[in-house]
Amino acid sequence: MEAERVELLSVVEDHYGGVVVSVENQEPVDSELFSSVLEASIYNWRQQGRKGVWLKLPILHSNLVHTAVKAGFRYHHAEPDYLMLVRWIPETPDTFPANASHRVGVAVFVVNDKKEMLVVQEKSGIFGGTALWKMPTGVVNEGEDICDGAIREVKEETGIETKFVELLAFRQSHNSFFEKSDLMFVCMLEPLSSDIQIQASEIEAAQWMPVEDYAAQPFVQEHEQFDFVAKICSSKLDGNYTGFSNVRTCTSSGKKTYLYLSNRDASLLLASKQDQA
């Protein structure tokens, strides 16, 4: 059994007294064989005093899902190509981390020194086919920084190169798809180019538009959040608004991440840059 277990299950210890198990065979696995290997493994994990077991099943092995559930596993999360199941070995309540609950998006205010902003008309989605000129928007990829996602979306939709200036505001909304929530970050970017090349599959048209013309569109004025964000953008251009800057800092475990914070008097940021120097 041990030889089969080693061949069938790839086992890695995690940092919390548990193990992460994957089935990495490139060929389908017989569910009865898998069942006996899994039962023997659970016995061993209990003897070893293991806590949480994570079982990653590629979609190729969807025939093993039912087997795992019968062996006491429950679902944790899924991606297009795999399902992650978990089982808590001790008799205590489990301490598995919560699943991801939010999708992260950006709405991007790209404004040049003539106070013109980059606006698009979309081909599909809820604004598809309307005459609304709107900021480029998009979903931040898994593992992508918000500031980088904003730059990428603008480049993809309009071909414009940009650099990140500031986060102006954000919105949290719920039940965006099934029980999941959304966070939408309004980012201000500075354009580094001006010639627009639209992404034909998603974008109907794009142009540089005076900020006041954008704000004067009836749809923007009649919809509270659009109007609010337009006012924030205008205040920013008038020098009356300070959003959050992004600072590269270290977490306590040494990981480099962005901290977003207000930087009105710059003293906090300067302190940080000196620490890094």
Added chain:
Amino acid sequence: MEAERVELLSVVEDHYGGVVVSVENQEPVDSELFSSVLEASIYNWRQQGRKGVWLKLPILHSNLVHTAVKAGFRYHHAEPDYLMLVRWIPETPDTFPANASHRVGVAVFVVNDKKEMLVVQEKSGIFGGTALWKMPTGVVNEGEDICDGAIREVKEETGIETKFVELLAFRQSHNSFFEKSDLMFVCMLEPLSSDIQIQASEIEAAQWMPVEDYAAQPFVQEHEQFDFVAKICSSKLDGNYTGFSNVRTCTSSGKKTYLYLSNRDASLLLASKQDQA
């Protein structure tokens, strides 16, 4: 077949030309029966010009996962008690929304008018058993507003009643669990009570501590992000920092959500409150 289909599959149209299908039987369903019902349904959906099909399978029906995958479905997301699969009916590329990618957490700065902050020592986790006094932290529930999640976590861990003041900063980090990312929001709250009742299961100790004593802890000073956040909190108490306020506004679809924005001169917020009045 039609009668069986109606009994077995609960079908609801979505807003994008697709359907959401659930298997709601309380008893296990035979996988061969399910297979023929699903094949017939796919034929019908194609005739009807449907686009995306969402299939929600409660974990009770884990025996049907393999059947659905064989019928061309792939995984979209999963929660402890169900797996959501999707299948795109037309020949075009699918436009299913991305899965949730981020977990959302809060670190809470509760400070009273004596410039004392609420701090805790945790029983477990990476800071369990250390002498570190830290801000209460926790995960925001699915569907919960960040400002409400901060209030709830403080109440749960320490029994202290609070109200939301401001969002001071936030951090985005990646690969927090498998490929998923984290957003951690630092919230400032005003206490409405002072008698601490600790949550015995998670919290070793809690107390009110002068902000300068918190900031002077060696761990805080030696770890860049802890030190940075402590400096932000001190700047805030000195009147030199403006975070983001939360304003209740309407999305374009009429949903009430919070917009978080800087409110240095209060004119934007006042404008909003007049609109709402």
